[in-house]
Amino acid sequence: GENVEQHPSTLSVQEGDSAVIKCTYSDSASNYFPWYKQELGKGPQLIIDIRSNVGEKKDQRIAVTLNKTAKHFSLHITETQPEDSAVYFCAANGGYQKVTFGIGTKLQVIP
Amino acid sequence: DGGITQSPKYLFRKEGQNVTLSCEQNLNHDAMYWYRQDPGQGLRLIYYSQIVNDFQKGDIAEGYSVSREKKESFPLTVTSAQKNPTAFYLCASSMGLSSYEQYFGPGTRLTVT
Numbered sequence: 086g087e088n089v090e091q092h093p094s095t096l097s098v099q100e101g102d103s104a105v106i107k108c109t110y111s112d113s114a115s116n117y118f119p120w121y122k123q124e125l126g127k128g129p130q131l132i133i134d135i136r137s138n139v140g141e142k143k144d145q146r147i148a149v150t151l152n153k154t155a156k157h158f159s160l161h162i163t164e165t166q167p168e169d170s171a172v173y174f175c176a177a178n179g180g181y182q183k184v185t186f187g188i189g190t191k192l193q194v195i196p
Numbered sequence: 197d198g199g200i201t202q203s204p205k206y207l208f209r210k211e212g213q214n215v216t217l218s219c220e221q222n223l224n225h226d227a228m229y230w231y232r233q234d235p236g237q238g239l240r241l242i243y244y245s246q247i248v249n250d251f252q253k254g255d256i257a258e259g260y261s262v263s264r265e266k267k268e269s270f271p272l273t274v275t276s277a278q279k280n281p282t283a284f285y286l287c288a289s290s291m292g293l294s295s296y297e298q299y300f301g302p303g304t305r306l307t308v309t
Contacts (some may be wrong), residue, residue, distance in 0.1 A: 086255075094236075117296040128200075128286050128300035129239070174238060178296050182227060182246060183254070188238040 087112040087179030091187025098165050099195050106190045108175035109157040115177040118151060118158045119184065123172045132173075133160070165194045199223065200301035202287050207306045209281075217272045217304045219287035225299075226292030228270035232256060233284040233303075242285075245270055246292060274306065281308045 088111040098104045110118075116137035121129035135142045135149045135158065142149050146165075151158040162169055172191050176184040200221045209215045221228065230242040241254030245264040259278025264270055270289075274281045284305050288298040 091238075119297065121300075126303075128202075128288075128302045131297060131299065134297065182290075182292075182296070183229070183241055183244055184296060184298065185241075186239040188236060 087115060087177055087185040089175060089177050089185050089187045091175050091190060093190060094188065095191045095193070097193045097195060100165060100167060102165055104162045104165055104169070104192055106160045106173055106175070106192070107157060108159070108187050110177040111156065112177070112179040113156070115179050117178040117184070118149070119176050120149060120160050121174040121176070123174065123189070129174060167194050167196050170194045200287060200289055200299060202301040202304050205302065205304060207304055209306070209308050211308055212276045214276060215274050215306065217274065217285055217306070219270045219272065219301060221268055221289045223289055223299065224267070225289035226267070227290045228264070229288040229298065230254075230260070230262065230270070230272045231286040231288065233286055239286065242272065281306060
C-alpha cells in the first residue's frame with residue numbers, strides 16, 4: 086500500500102514569512118495529492134490539491150509543487166498570517182479510491 | 197446548506213459498552229469514510245463504503261463495524277473488542293469513483309473510561 090511521510094512535524098514562522106511543508110510518497114501509481122488544514126477541534130478542510138499531470142498549482146497565498154520522479158510534493162504558504170496557524174496534512178491516493186495521510190504538521194504563525 | 201454532520205460532538209462511555217457514532221451527508225456523495233485520529237499519528241482509515249450496501253475494511257478495522265443502508269448515512273459502531281477506543285473520529289465523503297476529493301465532518305471525540 087501507499088506510505089506517506091511528512092515533515093516537519095512542527096513549524097514556527099514569523100508573521101509575513103513563508104512556510105514550507107514537504108511530503109514523500111511510495112506508490113508510483115499515485116496520481117492525486119491533496120492538502121488539508123485542520124483547526125483545533127474541527128474536521129480537516131481541503132485547501133488545495135494537485136494531480137500528477139501538473140507540476141505546480143497556486144491559489145492566492147498557497148501553492149503546491151509535485152515532483153513525480155522524486156515522489157515528493159510540497160505545500161508553500163507565503164505571507165503567513167496568524168489565521169494560518171493549524172495542523173496541515175498531506176495525502177496521496179496510491180491509485181485507489183481511498184487516500185493515505187501524512188502524520189500532520191503543526192504550523193504556528195507568530196504575530 | 198450542504199455538508200456532513202456528525203453527532204454527538206463529545207461522547208462518553210464506560211469500558212465494555214458498544215457505542216455508535218452517527219454520520220450523515222446531504223451532498224449526494226456515493227463514497228463515505230471513517231477515520232480515527234490520535235495525537236502524532238495523523239488520520240487512519242477504519243472503514244469505507246463506495247456504494248450503498250457495500251463497505252470495505254480500512255487499515256485499522258478491528259473492533260469496529262459499519263453499515264451503509266442509505267446513501268446519506270454511514271454509522272460507525274465501536275465495539276467492546278476495540279482495545280483503545282478513546283480517540284477523535286472523523287467521517288468523510290466523496291463523490292465516488294474517480295473522484296478523490298474528500299469532505300470531512302466536524303468529528304466526534306469519544307472518551308471511554
